[in-house]
Amino acid sequence: MTEVLPDDAVNAVNAGEDEADREAVEQERAKLQDFVKGLSADDIKSGGWFTKLCAQALRSYTKKANWEYFQRKYKGVPADGIVGQQIKLAAKNAMIQGGITSSLYTGTVAATVGSLGGASPAAVPAGLVTFMVDLTYITQLQMRLAHDIAVIYRIPLDVDDPEDMMKLVRVAFGIKAGEVARSGTRFVPGLVRQILKKYYSGPVLAAAKSLPFVGKHLLQRNIIKFGIPGVGIPLTIFVNRYTTVAAGRHAKSVFRGEAEVIELADTLIRRTRHPRLMLWVAWLVINADGKVTDAERLLFQQLTRLALERHQLHDEQLANVITIDPDDVWHRVDAEPGDLSDVLHAAERVATVDGDLSTQEEAVIAELRGRCRRR
Numbered sequence: 189m190t191e192v193l194p195d196d197a198v199n200a201v202n203a204g205e206d207e208a209d210r211e212a213v214e215q216e217r218a219k220l221q222d223f224v225k226g227l228s229a230d231d232i233k234s235g236g237w238f239t240k241l242c243a244q245a246l247r248s249y250t251k252k253a254n255w256e257y258f259q260r261k262y263k264g265v266p267a268d269g270i271v272g273q274q275i276k277l278a279a280k281n282a283m284i285q286g287g288i289t290s291s292l293y294t295g296t297v298a299a300t301v302g303s304l305g306g307a308s309p310a311a312v313p314a315g316l317v318t319f320m321v322d323l324t325y326i327t328q329l330q331m332r333l334a335h336d337i338a339v340i341y342r343i344p345l346d347v348d349d350p351e352d353m354m355k356l357v358r359v360a361f362g363i364k365a366g367e368v369a370r371s372g373t374r375f376v377p378g379l380v381r382q383i384l385k386k387y388y389s390g391p392v393l394a395a396a397k398s399l400p401f402v403g404k405h406l407l408q409r410n411i412i413k414f415g416i417p418g419v420g421i422p423l424t425i426f427v428n429r430y431t432t433v434a435a436g437r438h439a440k441s442v443f444r445g446e447a448e449v450i451e452l453a454d455t456l457i458r459r460t461r462h463p464r465l466m467l468w469v470a471w472l473v474i475n476a477d478g479k480v481t482d483a484e485r486l487l488f489q490q491l492t493r494l495a496l497e498r499h500q501l502h503d504e505q506l507a508n509v510i511t512i513d514p515d516d517v518w519h520r521v522d523a524e525p526g527d528l529s530d531v532l533h534a535a536e537r538v539a540t541v542d543g544d545l546s547t548q549e550e551a552v553i554a555e556l557r558g559r560c561r562r563r
Contacts, residue, residue, distance in 0.1 A: 213284045217321055220328070224320040232320065238327070238402050242357075245328040246335065246347045253332070255339050267447070270340050275436035278333045279429045282326060286428035289322040322424075323410045330432055334360035334439040341447035357402060359442050360435055449483055449541060453490030456537060460530045463499045465520055467491060467506055469531055469556065470538045472517045476548040483542040514552075521559050528560045 223244060224237075231237045262270045334356055338345050345352045357363065460466045470491060474484045495501040521528065535556055539549040 209280065210284055210288075213281055213288065213325075216328075217285070217288065217325060220321050220324045221317065224317055224324060227320070232316070235402060237320070237324070238406065241324055241327060242331070242347075242353065245331055249332055250335060250347050253336055253339060255342060258336070258340050267340050267342075268444070271337050271436075271440050271444075274333060274336050274340070275433060275440070278329055278436060279432045282329060282428035282432040283425045285322065285325050285329075286425035289318060289325075290424040319410070323406060326410065326428055326431070327406055330435040331356065331360045333432065333436050334443075337436065337439040338443045341443045342450075343443045343446050359439050361402070361406065362435070362438055363402070445483070446486060449486050450490050452537060452541065453487055453494055456534045457491060457494040457498055460534060461526075462524060462528065462531050463495050463501050464503055465524050465528070466531050466534045467495060467501075467503060468512075468517050468520055469535050471506065471509070472512055472514060473535050473538045473549055473552050475512050476539075476552045477546040478548075481542040484538070487538065487541050514555075518555070518559065521556065532556055532560050 223241070227237050227240070231240065258270055262273065265273075335345065335347075338356070338359075345356055347353055347356070456466065457463065467488075470488060474480055474488060492502075495503075521531070524531075532553075535553055539545050539553055545553070
């Protein structure tokens with residue numbers, strides 16, 4: 189069984205951990221232990237622990253961890269370099285936390301979590317505290333990591349805005365909008381997953397099903413580190429590191445992609461000589477295939493925002509459009525004098541913001557190109 193667990197994960201902790209790192213982890217654990225002791229059994233069973241943790245983990249933290257903070261700390265380092273360092277530091281702390289928790293944990297998760305079913309609403313079984321400290325530590329670490337990555341790429345997030353908060357949660361934990369709860373085993377490689385199938389059942393799974401979506405999702409992922417007899421510290425360290433690196437890389441992919449879209453909007457607005465016409469053409473291209481992707485929606489939001497900021501342009505007529513009429517757009521193109529190569533270039537960039545051109549987008553671009561050539 190231990191053959192599937194990487195020994196270098198444990199060695200990396202021993203080699204890379206220093207007293208300052210461990211002390212920082214211990215201090216955060218102490219805060220979370222007080223937090224966990226303030227929870228009731230109902231808080232854990234209902235998933236209320238997650239809501240309370242979000243308030244504690246982010247509100248004060250986000251005031252400090254802003255863009256200026258990272259610029260001062262990593263002066264002169266490009267965003268990708270800062271993000272890579274943040275993922276590395278978070279993974280290291282996750283491994284230290286895994287080692288500490290495994291050395292303290294003595295009971296089985298099945299018995300501990302299963303005991304919640306018979307616990308009084310106000311009581312939290314003593315054996316559950318260590319498990320919950322680990323769960324809250326890793327949850328908080330990965331949520332803060334996702335937040336940091338958004339800040340570094342200058343993606344605005346307001347943790348007091350429910351929509352932004354849910355976006356952060358989805359990115360941090362790999363949850364798709366509208367997705368049913370994933371099994372925690374989805375977060376580990378195939379060889380480990382085969383072993384987990386044997387042990388991940390019974391009262392553990394029954395207890396997990398009693399939690400709402402996010403709580404269930406995170407509980408399932410945490411249980412696998414403790415629910416396999418005879419594995420102990422190596423798996424705990426490995427899973428902590430694996431899930432944290434995966435969370436960081438996913439957040440990087442999402443927020444870096446958004447940063448590229450925002451950068452593109454800035455470039456298009458800065459270079460165009462026809463901001464009003466460009467917006468109409470861009471919206472026609474975006475709607476060509478009958479659907480608006482997240483990337484397209486973000487791009488157009490940024491285009492309209494920048495058009496207002498830089499050109500004092502707010503097109504009320506475009507804002508009131510329900511179904512865009514291609515003939516209306518072509519009339520606007522034909523009525524505009526001069527070189528429209530900037531509009532054509534913008535249309536081509538807009539069409540590819542979410543991937544390859546669709547057949548409908550190609551048709552719109554071809555029509556626009558033909559009208560521009562006939563001028």
